[in-house]
Amino acid sequence: MNEPNHANATLSPTVMDISFGNFQAALLFNGLLAIALLLGFLIARARFPATYASRVFAVPLALQPRPLGFGVFSAIPKVLVSDKELLDKCGVEAFAAIFHARAMAVLFAAIGLPAALVLIPINATGGNGLQGISLLTLGNVRDEQKLWVHFLFTLYAVTLTLYAIFRIITESVRLRVSCRTHSLFSNRVMMVRDVPPEWRSEVEITEVIIPRVIPSAHAKVSKDHLAARNKLEAAVSGFFSKISRRSKQGTPADSESNTDKPNEIFADDGVMKLRPKHRSPIITGKKVDSITEYTKAMRDAQRELALLHSVENLEPMSTAFVVLREPIQAHLVSRSIVHITPWVMGQKFPSVSADDVIWANANTAYFNREWRFLFTKLVTFAMIIFWGAITAATLAFTDLANLGKSIPAFQTFLNDYPQISKLIGGVLPPVVIAILISLVPPILRLLSIFGGSPLRTYTEQEVFSQYFSFQLINIFAVNVIGSSILASFNAIKDNPSSILDILAISIPQSANFFIQYLLVRGLLAPSLEIVQAARLITGPIILFFFGKSPRSVLKRHEPPVFSYAESMAAHGLTVTIGLVFCILSPIVLVFVVLYFSLYTLVYFYQMQYVYLAVKSTGGGKFLFTAANHMYVGLFIMEFMILAIFLLSKNYIISGLMVLVVAVTIWSYSQARQFQAIIDTIPVSTVAGKSTLYSGGILFSDKMTRWMKYVVSSRPEEEEEEGTLVHLTKEESTAVNTTATNCAADIIIVHVDVDEDKTLEKLTVKKVSASSLYMDPSMGDVGLKVWIPKCGVGNMYREVVNEIVGAISENQVVSVGAGVNAKGNIVLSNGKYAEMCGL
Template sequence: MSDTGEDQLNADNSVSTFTSALWFNAALAGGFFTGFCVLRRLRPSVYSPRSYLVEKERQPPPLPDGFLAWIWTLIRIPEKEVLRSIGLDRFMVLRFLRMGIVIFTLFTLVAIPILIPVNLINQLDSPGLNKLTMGNIKDPDRIWAHLVLAVLLSAGVVYYTFRETRQYLVLRRLHLLSPEYANSVTARMLYVPSIPERVNNIEELTKIFNRFPGGVRRIWLTRNVKDLPDIVDERQKHVTALEGAITKSIAASYKYYAKKGDPELEDRPESRIPEKLRPTHRVSKLPIPLPFVGRKVDSIDYYHEEIKKLNEKITEAQRSPESYDQLSSAYIEFNQQIAAHMAAQCVTHSREMTMAPRYIQIASTDIIWENMNVKSYERLGRRAISLVITSAIVIFWAIPVAFVQLVANIDSLSKILPFLAGLKDLPSTLVGIIQGILPAVALAILISLVPVVFRILSKNEGIPQKSMVDLSLLHKYFFFLFVDVVLVSTIVGGAIQAISEFLKNPLSIINILAESLPKASTFFITYVLLQALNGTGQAILQAVPLVLSYLLPFLSVTPRDIYTRKAKCPTINLGTLIPSHTVIFVLGLLYSTIAPLILPFVCLFFYLTYFIYLYQFLYLYEMEYESGGLAFPRAIRHVYIGLFTWQLTMIGLLAIQKALPQMIIMIITLVVSIFGLALYDKAFKPLFKYLPIQPEEDEKKAVTTTKSHQTGSSFFSTGSNILEEEDDKKILTHDDGVTTTQGEEDDQFDTNLAMSKDGLVRRKNGHVKSSKRESVGVVDAYNARAQLQKRIHDDPAHPSSSSTHDDGVSQEMAVSSARLMYEVQSYMHPSMYRRQPTVWLPEDDIGITEHEMGQLKELNIRTSNFGAKAEHAGKKGQKSRVQVDEAMYVHGGRGIPGEMPTGDPNFDVNDYVRHVVDSYALVESLALTTSM
């Protein structure tokens, strides 16, 4: 190939594209990292909230304050500590990143010294970086090097996926068998959809599922709560608005009395808030409030009345759940964990698609309540529609992606659009920036807009779990990235350079593509560079949260605002995070032998990404719900898709170059790899979902291994089951006619119960005594709650918090009642048990809060000024500010006074018991009374 002026220009542009992208992204990454190292110590609320917001047992080890000293400490944290702190979902993300590090580091060390000289020396002398690609080969014998390395890499990928999956299954089994998890309600839970009306009752479901070991413990029939959630949300909005109105009134009153010279308290009006300062607003039936539309009301008085009405309406609705229609699904808790896994795998109904598919291990915080009445056939139809829309989005989104790729090839684009030829006259550095930076940035922006739509589609498929929606999003998003980023960009990047020649000689398309396809690698090298340097730099700097941390204090008016801002960790969605990693893995495979220059930058991506997310998982992000690492096998599936695509590409390139022996060996490698995936599915797929039935000694060994992850033996933190059957009967059975009957036992396990010093009933051997229960009052969760509420409200033997710490028997009863209430309410719709929120006001020097609290209590509205104070900032019109006791609420982990945390995945039964027994009266907490 002659070294013409155009070829030299192409060479200059490809090199400048690469160098511009390299230096630009490296400079940005360096700036981001330096900024992080400086700000990390100054803004712990932005960069390390997990170090003090999560429970002590899960807090990561402290890092030194040095500018760089923390790096060595971070990378030396043992895996056991990492797993204990972040959980299995995030830990398996790190394991996947480490798999990328190992595979691509080893292959880079082997392939770069071999393939670069093979492609470069005495070959076609292609322009620029294309000299380093497989397209520069003219000697067919040199193709053997690419083939041998391709076979080695294929074998390495298959081996490592099997190896990592085996280790994942060990970790998953230990997680499922750990006392902390195995003794939870979630571990024994089965969700059954599409239940026929004839079977959809407590008696019939008990008969069906009592056949499994241990029998049924409790059943929740899902109900259509209609507009109750909206009413509960409306009440919360009114409470928040009332808090804001009173807090702003306090600030205005401080300013008002300061201007008047701060007269004595007794000279002030009874309401404490000057009449002209009382807040007002307009009320209308319009969905969006408009200025000067609607009647004008006193905000404080209006919210008082509205909250009182809503409290009465919600309490009445919560007292009569039977008034709501049943849905076609139910939650069934078994006495033994293994029973739930067996029930999920058995055929339970003779009619097809009935009472199927069943889901196990659904946490109460992981439920999508809107999808509880979606039947199996309806779910299939929704999924089909979702896939059609997803495919349409992928197809049409390819148009802007293709345009971005065209911009990355100005030389070839100018041949089709001659008016763009002037761009080639620009300085090579500027051309390099246009080709190497702008397309990659534009592509990243285009990609970021897609996951929101995919999440909506996944949720509307009728999936009952939030975590499963994330897994569905994970596949959709990868499919989008794979098609639009990998395939479309590759095809457009290679084909655009061949269009002008193809128009002259259509028969030359095969030879043209053989030469031009490897040239698309320059775009992907710059894309990987962007993700490795710029992407990770932006991720660690957290620029948006950093800016908001300075702005939000000015917008935080009430104690609730301050608490919400300071006491919660940011969350991360694995459904969008993992595909961004797997697509780089696929690009590394796809161009590993075609353009080996990409390999060092793929390695760089996995090294930096592992380091960044090791820090962020430990010190920054929390998960809203856990799936037990189920995203990992889906990520492995993406690896195999990339592996097959790369092998097919190699077969095509070998066929074009007429390397027949190499092509045959590559076809054999592809067949073996497909067989490997089939074996992978056959061997591992059932274990991803279900717990194996294994000998008792293996189970004990697994439990022993995970004991180190358990919490200490405090009063409320225990490895015992949430509540034994004896506790149920002890609390629910009384001489008022409510009795339970017990059938024959289904297994031979003995139940060894021991009364510990702290008054809790503890289990010695890890087994639950199983029995068939015929009493609907025990099995039906709604009836169990009603009985418990009646017992707590009517029986003076049940103590309030004032006596729970003086009498050991009363203490035990209080704890058992709280535990049982937590259990029976867990799988009801939250609006069916959501207590009224507390109007949390700051204490003030004027007496406004005291006066308002008195009025609220007369209306039976919960209120508190505990731990919050509105401080007077001085005279001369200075602003006051609200202070919250951070030692108690932020660092101490205490929730808003009198409220249960909502949406907190780490809020478990022990937290519930502590909250009920320590925070307020038991009767007031657990029994639905009008005098709340």
């Protein structure tokens, strides 16, 4: 690099001026917008608790976060809680997301601070004559002696990154083992696909639950039954709302009694006029009483459903759920080869929660899944090509300098309105690409389910990896290659023999787009996530039009679920950008640190106050996958730096870089060995320990009866034998009557405790183990009709008696629901779990 090169020809002065102007415009626009959004959040947080504290409504007192108050600075220490408190109250997956964002912020801060002090001054005085943002890149360095500093800094960055990767892997293993060995009933259940027909019997396989294939006619009756129930609830709730509003008399949701209060405001004929009516059939039919009609419809559907349930010769599914004594047994059996044909009972998934099963795929045959899988891969490949073309077109049409050269009138516009052109060039390309790429995850999720994915967690893992690869190709690769070629096109055309020297300088300059992209993602994305503008705007509208019953109101209050696939894949792309450009263009690290720092703060708040953990079989696996994705950025960074050293004809440093690549490959092979621990339970974690910590099974002397206790995942919190460990406000205890009973009953014990761990309430519900692993389309004959309490006159008792005349009395409930004096449905706080079970 001692001889003059064509660096100055790679980018014209116009391009470099616009590049720096784009950066200024993007920073100003995104920064001001992010500040406005955050100020809006601080103002709206206290006024809209249903949006900004939805998790508080949904979890028991022992799991609720600390109250924040109204002060901004006083609230920050209350949000930034300890890891133990975060893990205990929010769960493994929430803690894993925060741990990853925080680890990345620390990693890139540790790399970025020395880079700002060492690399940026060296690049700025490199002597290649670049301007604007490009002045701070490796492409501006001419003196090959200075490249030794970049090489040494590469060693430093690689060492820190490898340490961070193994730190994340270690934490992932700890979380995974803790989840898999916890005393949950689902941890002892193994899902087995493609069971041969001759084995689809509880007699052939001990301790097995084999769901039945639900005929379409059966599923239709179940759907009609559910629809009639929902319409009945809406009709009754609407009726109670009208009379409460007319009488200006409300009934608290927390009222312990449903006794009607005397009220002489209404005469019987006046009440009858308030009863809801509808046409049956719609439009052409006569008006009928809605409550009476929907009660009859539910009664008829329920009777037909009960008749279908009495049929015992339903075809068994090809998927079985095997119940074992301890979680580790489920994992050991899942590693075994069962059948001589490899795909028969080949897929076995331990620790499967019933809520995690995709029942639509539970009976899909192996070869049917195979052709579906092939089809989904072809569609995914077509999507990559299509989105890649769109991304390339977006880059081409938003390259204002090249457009100005091609269209003289547009060049005149750029000259007349430079500020507008800078704003368009700095904001429009990353925003358009971010919007286009956000459309991909829902499509990938649908393709995964169509391809036969058995579990929702499995689907999310697939979407996570595929979406990361998708972004890597359509955002990273297209922009790096496209920007380098587009920016250097004229120089290469004028002097083709200097293509290697030109690319060695132009490739680091592709960081300009990613700086703009990180400004959009790093400032706007976390701000939009915490503001939740869509829920804030649409929530009241949906509640006004559709909040006609306690069930629909509860639906509005449901906390959102954190989308790990989209979020972690987007973070993975940011990690890749940060690693690749930490040497080529160190200024990028400033925005990577900002990105992960903001997301850490946002996740601390969202996981404690907004998002609700869902039942899954993940248990820290997302964190392990994210650690492995870091190797992608590490390898790309090393190969790009090696290529630049080779293009610069510095063969000594290039040879040393080959050794660095070899060490990284070796470390990757070591990291992949942890995959087996992620997939199963290490024997060493339970060897020599009481079964209290390997499934919580306490055997009697004859070992014929056994009981599972709710136990801590930490041995130091051991309680006396035969007692419940009150770790959370609600825990489940499973009790099997005999070890050989394959259709054992489970006693679900809901334990309510105060913050000081004193027992407050104990409720017991007996359910069948086999009913937990049953296709929901089977329907429930005992479907609950959830109506609000109403204390006006004797309306409540009359309506209940009318409904009970058609269905069972214990099906009509009013748990936690009332009507205020304005006629609005109100729900009680602290009964979310009980209400969700209705």
